[in-house]
Amino acid sequence: MERIRLDFTHVIGDSENGKFLSMEEIGQLGDTICSAHEELKKERLKKDELSFLSLPIAYNKKYGNTIFGDTLWNTKTVIDQKAEQIKSRFSDYVQIAIGGSALGATALVNALGEPQRKIRIHTPDNVDPEWIGEILDTIQTEKTFFNIISKSGGTVETLSNFFVFYDELRKKIPAEQLKDHFTIMTNPEKGPLAELCREEGFTLIPIPNSVHGRFSVLSPGGLLTAAVSGIDIDELLDGARVMDEFTEESEFWKNPMLLYAAFHYIANTRKDIDTLILLPYSQKLRTIADWYSQLVAESLGKDGKGITPVKALGATDQHSQLQLYNEGPMNKFVTFFSVEKYRRRIEIPNAFPSRKDYQYLWGNSLNNLLGSEQRATAISLYNHGVPNCTLRMPEITPFYMGQLFMLLEKVIPILGKLYNVNAFDQPGVEESKEYARAMLGKEGKVYEEKRKEMEFYSKPANCKVV
């Protein structure tokens, strides 16, 4: 089987010297990591928060029961049918979501969406009135389908955008047709959006309560948008399933998932490295960096622990960030995402034969230029003392994207155990939501207290502005 490979040539060095890892110290962590892995194997069908591991097999009865029971097994058929219907009837498709619920689908559309497709895809994951206004100007709402994703049914940004688009559409078409323009993806068991679906007749597509937003790319939340943009979601799920099986491998040195977790953990906790550079050498994979950044930051950034992910892009950022990586503070570990075979080949033509200074370029292609730059940068970082590894993707296809998502998702619970943090909560984001709700006038004691607190900063005397 062809699969994603982990090249860690430039991770390894003398451990006494600088930031590189020695084979010995990696090996010493092997037992601990393997124990964590074995624990997770036992927990995967019991613990709700690990249910995302079962998503690749949850839509197909042939794989037998999963942690979801029957919740999802016919959902894929619903998604396939909905996607066909949407593609044939609508000119635009708007995914309304934010955070983890949005990033997986956005990464998929960016990597694999058919450029020549007829239906335009919009993924507003912000409440910027200028952006939402532009989308409203671009689409004809009466020819647009909207997919609303909020597992809790309480995500304020998603709800606000939903209401705005719904209200615009309501002005254009008869009330009884409104529901044909929406699917709502939410926890089917409880929550205000599930109730709304019952009241208004919107199609509810279930997001199981146990699947957290940041692990939801292979849930219906990621799949519908992918299918509408022309991506083969069966292949995607296949890739994820294959990588899941492969990374169940118990032998430490044969399992890229365990090794990558080891590099991350050793670099961060023993080498004074606090920054993880995610550096795809592919325009199409740049949103994978956004997706994995979210996974790393929100899952592991707690109790004063964690590493700061930084999204970059090659070759572009060689002209922007590389100076800092090579000669700035030695606090970085770099993960390249490389592509072995691009789906296009573009030769660099001999456009101006008289210019001998450009001769070395002719006969090359953009393909080997970009590939050469990636390898050159990996070596140059190494020479400057910056440890780096490369996730080598054979080609950008649904199958390998499925592999990539699963490989990286599985790293997180391992790291959660190593860091001894709960990788599935995000207590640190609640407070700002409460302040915001308070400013918006929400009733209740907690909000009234927040409003009082904030009055302090509404007085110019307490502000410093120049």
Added chain:
Amino acid sequence: MERIRLDFTHVIGDSENGKFLSMEEIGQLGDTICSAHEELKKERLKKDELSFLSLPIAYNKKYGNTIFGDTLWNTKTVIDQKAEQIKSRFSDYVQIAIGGSALGATALVNALGEPQRKIRIHTPDNVDPEWIGEILDTIQTEKTFFNIISKSGGTVETLSNFFVFYDELRKKIPAEQLKDHFTIMTNPEKGPLAELCREEGFTLIPIPNSVHGRFSVLSPGGLLTAAVSGIDIDELLDGARVMDEFTEESEFWKNPMLLYAAFHYIANTRKDIDTLILLPYSQKLRTIADWYSQLVAESLGKDGKGITPVKALGATDQHSQLQLYNEGPMNKFVTFFSVEKYRRRIEIPNAFPSRKDYQYLWGNSLNNLLGSEQRATAISLYNHGVPNCTLRMPEITPFYMGQLFMLLEKVIPILGKLYNVNAFDQPGVEESKEYARAMLGKEGKVYEEKRKEMEFYSKPANCKVV
């Protein structure tokens, strides 16, 4: 005069306690910073690398002579005319550049480009064959104008893309018309692109040799793309001129540029803060974070010094990165970019009167939702011990964008003096270019040596892959 303001309420705290800065320690740096500022005032008309400060007045004779002499004063007329011609004759405009030469224009088009304009703007700043292929599929080359930007004339990515597009166009139109589809922006005095212009008859628009790519947004390199996308570049230059004058203010506590430099430097060098989060609360300002990241990373990341810039986006990244900022390692300083007045107003309608749980949203707008989230996040970060300041932009207009560019550009030479580094070179990026050229087959001793060095890693026995 309305202008960008710096709100530093949440920077200030007890210096003995955590990461906040005390007024005393800020004040103590005042003299050093003001001396650096006074030096720069004396140097600005003498030193080549500070010539970018004169760009806002370089196109208009009424401001008198500048460091550029007569090089640029009629260039703005050329740009205005070219832009009109391009808009009237072409369906697509492709800016071919990379790094600093590309990021300023991209930030401008993203912030201010007329969404309803007829001409499509493409800014390929990478050599990804999949992306370049998509642009080739999208445009009709015979209806497309290309602007090539490379001051040195030797930027391999820019040249390669140039040759690809040129070759495609050559297949479609008569040879004598080719030159009407191109402008080339380069050092007019020397270099292979200047020679090529003379040989082939391309219009050369000068980028003065003294203006470095990362400080070139107000040079012709930024202006033509801006003008073609419908931006009032006179207003832009006016804003920059006004901010330049304002930030010549000598009194430390009255000058946001000096204060912002002080925060950056104290946080980085005295508070163990190594990460600078750039957090615009505006979809339209997100590429300002890319632009300033490049300025900070490449100018100051050297000699083991510097801070790592991280590009983020509000409110979106509240659902992605905020957990880490609030509860992860305390190594971050946050700079918000807020907008006081968005150009659109979108109310949140009462779409479902029966749902009382959503009632607190109705009567609000996306505008005050996004504004509330920004202020809420600033307070929440402060409560968690994370110092943060806000650059408050009255509105996203060419005038204020000009102010923003100038304010942030002027911070850099001040910091260069404080860090005692050369803010205008980038020695750390050369090596990877040499390795890449070697892989592409360039002749010469240095490349042959590199090729030999790299043969080591071409042997599987020397690679670690799993």
